[in-house]
Amino acid sequence: MGLFSRVVATGGDPAQIAAHSAAQDEIALRIELLDSFEDAGLGCFWATDAEGRVTHISAAVLRKLGCEPGDFLGRQLVEIFASDTEAEGGGRARPLSFLVGARGTISALPVRLIGTRHETWWEISGKAQLDAKGRFQGYRGSAKDVTQVRERQIAAETMARCDSLTGLANRHHMEGLLARTLDAYRNARRSCALMLLDLDRFKQVNDTLGHPAGDELLKQVAGRLATVVGKEGTIGRLGGDEFLVMLPDMDDRGELGELAQRIIQMVSQPYSLGGSRAIIGTSIGIATAPYDGIDAEALTSAADLALYAAKGGGRGHYRFFASDLKDGAQMRRRIEEDLRDALGSGQLEMHYQPIVASATNRATCMEALLRWQHPDRGFVAPSIFVPVAEEMGLIREVGAFVLQRSCEDAARWPQPLRVAVNVSATQFARDDFPAQVAQVLKATGLDPARLELEITESVFVGDTDRTQRLFEELKALGVRLALDDFGTGYSSLSYLQRAPFDKIKIDRSFVRGATDKGNNNAEILSAIVSLAEALKMETVAEGVETLDELTLVRERGASHVQGYIFAPALTQEAVLERLSSDTEFEAQGPARFRAERRTLFRRIGVIHDNYRYNAVLRNLSKSGAMVDGLLNVPVGTDLVLDLGGGQLAVCVVRRSRGASIGVEFETSLVSDGADGLCTRHRVSPYAIQAAGRPLAPLSMDAYQLLAGTSVAKPSFAEVAATDARIGDPRTGYEYRYR
Structure with missing residues (x-):
């Protein structure tokens, strides 16, 4: 402002002229400071009108972004910024659209600029402006570029939850994720399977080819696991040569066994390590919540026991958890x-x-x-x-x-x-x-x-x-x-x-x-x-x-x-x-191959019309079984075998002679990864909970917990079958009615 203008504005009073001049100088200084602030990249300023349209944004920012004023001015604020709704500490922040609609104060809200060539994140703050009558006039606010800060935070968070060697989730992250998942799934009555993997012969690679080759091998294993598991689950490395796979909403042991077998086959393929060739394998233990464990600690312990059993079975196998594995682990220690x-x-x-x-x-x-x-x-x-x-x-x-x-x-x-x-x-x-x-x-x-x-x-x-x-x-x-x-x-x-x-x-x-x-x-x-x-x-x-x-x-x-x-x-x-006589051997054996039957001699339950009988399982195959203990059961009778641990196999009687029956399963059994067979599905602990029992992993008498006290009457005579290893099978059975 010129001297003549100052004199006119102040009426010629020297004191007022001096005061007005000082005020104008202060305004100019503030503008200069704000321009310097923006030019230094320390922040910028923005404003909107009462309809939420952007009316001002700092020119320095436009130059830095390579944008024209028209790219921002006149557009709705929510068309320019997309808010990041994840708040610190895992909570949820109010989205920008909600704050603007409510004319609330915007405080350090992370937002992403829409339509820029490079992903850019700002932290914006703003306050609603009201006139003398309290009418909304728009927002005045500030912003600062937090793109690099955010990238560093993401990198730090990634390092905190990822294994630095393989890029998979690390032990700390997997333990936390598993605990949170199981807590949420309990309330939603959902299942979650866990696979623990241990590499076979990995130490030999380290010893013969060196640790760099071992590290490269672990990276390749991680890649193969990701290929097989895909989007079905989350993979983590617990450390050393141990890996973990978390599979939400999976409890079909047929599907789990097939996935485990694909993993074993993929991991067992040869590796090329700096000109050398290596072959390893893997053993897998499988446990499923809530069947084998309710919380993370119990489920992990169950999977670990299953892994121990898989390794004990000759390696290169998978194994499902079963309650008797605890006894097997104790026996293994005695064997040592x-x-x-x-x-x-x-x-x-x-x-x-x-x-x-x-x-x-x-x-x-x-x-x-x-x-x-x-x-x-x-x-x-x-x-x-x-x-x-x-x-x-x-x-x-x-x-x-x-x-x-x-x-x-x-x-x-x-x-x-x-x-x-x-x-x-x-x-x-x-x-x-x-x-x-x-x-x-x-x-x-x-x-x-x-x-x-x-x-x-x-x-x-x-x-x-x-x-x-x-x-x-x-x-x-x-x-x-x-x-x-x-x-x-x-x-x-x-x-x-x-x-x-x-x-x-x-x-x-x-x-x-x-x-x-x-x-x-x-x-x-x-x-x-x-x-x-x-x-x-x-x-x-x-x-x-x-x-x-x-x-x-x-x-x-x-x-x-x-x-x-x-x-x-x-x-x-x-x-x-x-x-001493000859080297010739005569071929002797069954005429044809049939589905392998395993001789078992163990106690099971047979359910008919809601009544549970005690019986002896003589042998078992994927498609059927031989059972002793029920007298004169007609061919064609529908039964359910209670194999223990919540395993119920629906079947029909195909052969019947005295107290022995041969049954055919409606759904074939699947391999347990070792020498045994198991049902694809089990009684759900959630169903037992609904029957008035506390939620707990399955026990051997899971069906009886579900059924409670039976009031049904028996249709067949139950007899006490003699185990050939204990008594004389020629004596037959002790007939008695219940």
Whole structure:
């Protein structure tokens, strides 16, 4: 303002002129400060009219965004900004549209600018402006760019909840997510499955290829898990080689088993690690809320027990939680305590199963199989104690015992048959293994050509050149090499190209069910045999048990056969007696393959017309069962088998004789991942809760908790079946009516 204008405005009063001049200077200074504030990027200012249209926005901001005034001016405020409704602490903030509609104060609200080339976030504040009569005139507000701050916050939050190596959720985040999910699902009466995964042979990769290779392997495993699980669940890494998969709204154990099997197959495929090749596996424990645990701690503990059982079953398996696994874990600890004593006290012994030439039925080799006869517990299965030996670091001592004893026994056989000895990956990993074999051959006097070492493809983990060198050293001794369990672990043809194998053993999984219509196993058998013949290798079809299976593997060209069709594993005494006369074995067994039935001898319930009878389950398959304990039940009667733990199997009687009935299931049972079968679905704990009981994991008498006290009357006579292992089955049954 000029001097003349100031004089006119103040009426010529010098004091007023000075005061007015100072006021104008202060205004100019404020404008200059605000311009500097905006130019420095510290913030900006905006305003709207009474209709919510933007009337002002700082020019400096427009320049920074590369926008024109028309991109903002005249548009509704809510058309320019989209509010972030997530408030700090996990709460919900009032959205911008609500605040503007209510003409409320806007305080440090995070918003995203709509339509900008790069994602930009501001934090805006504003206050409604009223005239003297209280009429709304619009907003006046400020804003600051918080894009970088937000990115840093997101990065920090990501680091707090993500595993830095794999990018998966970390243990802390998964534990919190699981706890929150289960709390919410309890109220909504929903289910949630949990899978715990532990990598098999991962330590071997770390030891042979180094930790960088191990880290790369974990990254690849994470990627494969994401591929298989997809959007069905959330994956986390708990640390080390342990992973967790959370699967909301899944309780079908058929679907869970199929998913677990796909994970096992995917993880078991070979890995390329900096020019080296590695093969690992995984074991999986599965538990489902609320069936196996109500809260996060209980569910995780149940899944951990299931994982322990899966690893104890030979690894590379999945296992569902069952209440009896707690007893199994205790028994496993007792086995750990007793296994060291077993080595030195003669409890471990060797049995031998013949491998028979298909054309002549004459044995050419005997496979050495380790057995443990515990003085108190009786027979302990290798699938139980071998994994324990691996975890305890005893597998090398056990392997050395097997090699020594097998060669000693074979040297005494009256016929010069070969002896096949299984070699663990840990045992093979020792550089002095060929020297150990040479020492045993010299000490026992066994012809090297009579020793056949059965090796699984897990020995190819790590340095392939070193592995090839060990093969060459073993072959130089004159021993034979066989590739065991071919086809189960994504066997690579490159193994067969370089490794000097004399024999390929076709896993029993390709023999089982090969005679069924629509089964592709027969074609797989043909392909493996053709490959082996081209490479001038023998083939052994393992696990042949029925005459139709024997006919099939012969037709498909397998040179040798092994299985119960010819003989089970025999003691050394039985082998000496058998080989003293002849090496020919007669094929004996069922005519045809049928769905495998497991002999069980355990108590179950049979439900008919709401009345529950006590009975004995004699055997069980996926499609049916044999049950003793109900007298003269008509064929065609609909029943429900209470298999315990909330497992109810709807069935119909197909055969009935005396107190024995054969039933066919309406829905086939599914594998529990080990040697057992289970129902796809179980009684829901929510249904038991609705019947007046507290919400709790399923117990063995879950059905009785649901049904309460039965008032129904029995239709059939219940009899006490005699367990053949306890009493004399010829005495039949003790008839009594209830």
